Amino acid sequence: MTYIPFNSFVAMIAVLGLLSVATVIQFIMAQSNPGKDYSELRQRITSWWWIIGLLFLFLAVGTNAAIVFFACISYLALKEFLSIVSTRQVDRNVIFWAYLCIPVQYYWVAIGWYGLFIIFIPVYMFLFIPMRMVLSGETEGFIKAAGILHWAVMLTVFSVSHIAYLLVLPDKNVSAGGIGLVLYLLFMTQFNDVNQYLWGKTFGKRKIIPKVSPNKTWEGFIGGVMTITLVAGFIAPYLTPLDQLQGFIAGLIISVSGFVGDVVISSVKRDLNIKDSGHLLPGHGGILDRLDSLIYTAPLFFHYIYYLHY
Amino acid sequence: MNRILKIIFVALIAKPVVLILLGLNVLHREKLPKKGPAIIAVNHNSHLDTIVLLSLYPLSLVHKLRPVAAADYFLSNSIVAWFSLNVIGIIPLARKGAAKRDLFSDCHKALDNKDILLIFPEGTRGEPEVTSKPKRGIYYLVKDRDDVTIMPVVTHGLGRALPKGEALLVPFNCDVVVGDAIDETTSSTELMHQLSECYKEQLLQCLTYHENS
Numbered sequence A: 001m002t003y004i005p006f007n008s009f010v011a012m013i014a015v016l017g018l019l020s021v022a023t024v025i026q027f028i029m030a031q032s033n034p035g036k037d038y039s040e041l042r043q044r045i046t047s048w049w050w051i052i053g054l055l056f057l058f059l060a061v062g063t064n065a066a067i068v069f070f071a072c073i074s075y076l077a078l079k080e081f082l083s084i085v086s087t088r089q090v091d092r093n094v095i096f097w098a099y100l101c102i103p104v105q106y107y108w109v110a111i112g113w114y115g116l117f118i119i120f121i122p123v124y125m126f127l128f129i130p131m132r133m134v135l136s137g138e139t140e141g142f143i144k145a146a147g148i149l150h151w152a153v154m155l156t157v158f159s160v161s162h163i164a165y166l167l168v169l170p171d172k173n174v175s176a177g178g179i180g181l182v183l184y185l186l187f188m189t190q191f192n193d194v195n196q197y198l199w200g201k202t203f204g205k206r207k208i209i210p211k212v213s214p215n216k217t218w219e220g221f222i223g224g225v226m227t228i229t230l231v232a233g234f235i236a237p238y239l240t241p242l243d244q245l246q247g248f249i250a251g252l253i254i255s256v257s258g259f260v261g262d263v264v265i266s267s268v269k270r271d272l273n274i275k276d277s278g279h280l281l282p283g284h285g286g287i288l289d290r291l292d293s294l295i296y297t298a299p300l301f302f303h304y305i306y307y308l309h310y
Numbered sequence B: 001m002n003r004i005l006k007i008i009f010v011a012l013i014a015k016p017v018v019l020i021l022l023g024l025n026v027l028h029r030e031k032l033p034k035k036g037p038a039i040i041a042v043n044h045n046s047h048l049d050t051i052v053l054l055s056l057y058p059l060s061l062v063h064k065l066r067p068v069a070a071a072d073y074f075l076s077n078s079i080v081a082w083f084s085l086n087v088i089g090i091i092p093l094a095r096k097g098a099a100k101r102d103l104f105s106d107c108h109k110a111l112d113n114k115d116i117l118l119i120f121p122e123g124t125r126g127e128p129e130v131t132s133k134p135k136r137g138i139y140y141l142v143k144d145r146d147d148v149t150i151m152p153v154v155t156h157g158l159g160r161a162l163p164k165g166e167a168l169l170v171p172f173n174c175d176v177v178v179g180d181a182i183d184e185t186t187s188s189t190e191l192m193h194q195l196s197e198c199y200k201e202q203l204l205q206c207l208t209y210h211e212n213s
Helices: A006-032 A039-061 A063-084 A089-110 A114-136 A142-168 A177-203 A218-239 A244-272 A287-309 B003-022 B048-055 B078-088 B105-112 B137-142 B188-204
Strands: B024-027 B038-042 B065-070 B091-093 B116-119 B150-156 B174-178
Touching (some): A006 A218, A039 A177, A063 A244, A114 A142, A142 A177, A142 A287, A177 A244, A244 A287, B003 B048, B038 B137, B048 B150, B048 B174, B091 B105
Parallel strands (some): B038 B116, B065 B091, B065 B116
């Protein structure tokens, strides 16, 4: 076990407290309303216990353990993405290389080599994937296949690895550490999803993007953005090096880009005519259904704080 | 078949491989027959079909699951033969030469023993991810038995992970869709038609299947 900075420890206890409250509420709802089926809500909360339990366990064990944890998340997400899109049989070898880029990318994270971390996938994998495809020699469908493969590693490996890199940034807020940044980003992103849903459910009228997500409304979006901007501003000085004003802007970035990530993955699923990307997380769907917002918030939040403080 | 070896194989190899290197989207798992005699008719795309089906069963039941496999293929090499017979517990089927009435005697013996047979009515693994026409053999196996139902199961995506003739396993999520039991059949043509229709419908429920590819 490593030392968890005090503020981060408090934040973890608070998250577990919130989840316990949700579990109790769900239990009371199911008891007082026996006719209604709450199994999806129950599964959803159970999956949250698993996700948060594993995350906190690996964060508590140490930085490298947490980096391995995020590498596994990337692996599951990449596998899920490549499984739902169509790939050419001839590209099986190329896909194998795409998986191999995960340990390499997270190795750059683990040794804190920022320069290579930031260009390895956008530059080297971008150049390598088509080259390896040429060696197989099949030209039919080449453009589409190269596009899909590079997009896949960008979404699931490059974006997600930004969460892990937060852990190796030098400590600027000593009482929260790198764990504080990760908790802040993950909590704000997921809390944003919940808020946009609740605001939309309560006040939603005007559809924001009916062709992609018929249930998303302007009211939900704006309500979510306002809530997260405020909450993020007040929590920022506690868990991050940001001051309150910078925290408001971080909240704005997270809530707006979280929405974008959500609808981007929704568009992918709509294109493929599927509702969920997998069955890994009962009540949520696949792992991409849970990571959708983070794919956008992680790199944008990272570069925002990196520009301001590192 | 050695029950202990099979449990060790499923616990230490089949289940971890399916969990980590593959990843399953299982639809209607509850419909899988929990006791024999029963027949699971799987569309065949990869050797992984058997491993995936075994991994879906609890360790206490895996010895009941018996894949029916071509003798000329699985018994041709002595190591593969030992593994197939003693660990997996296949029921070898002589595709050529044997007399019709003896052909299924081992299958009947297993069904009498309340085993769950795993049958691949498409015969060969065929082209990756292409469903080919089911063969009639399965009809002649069940036509004189009234204690057996046929459970159609579709797997999809396994042909991407490990196609015929490839040694490199590439991780992909795979779908397993369990259908509704077929229990009434009047002719082999009708059964083949029913099976094909079930497979077609179940295939559409797969997350990894694309109609136009």
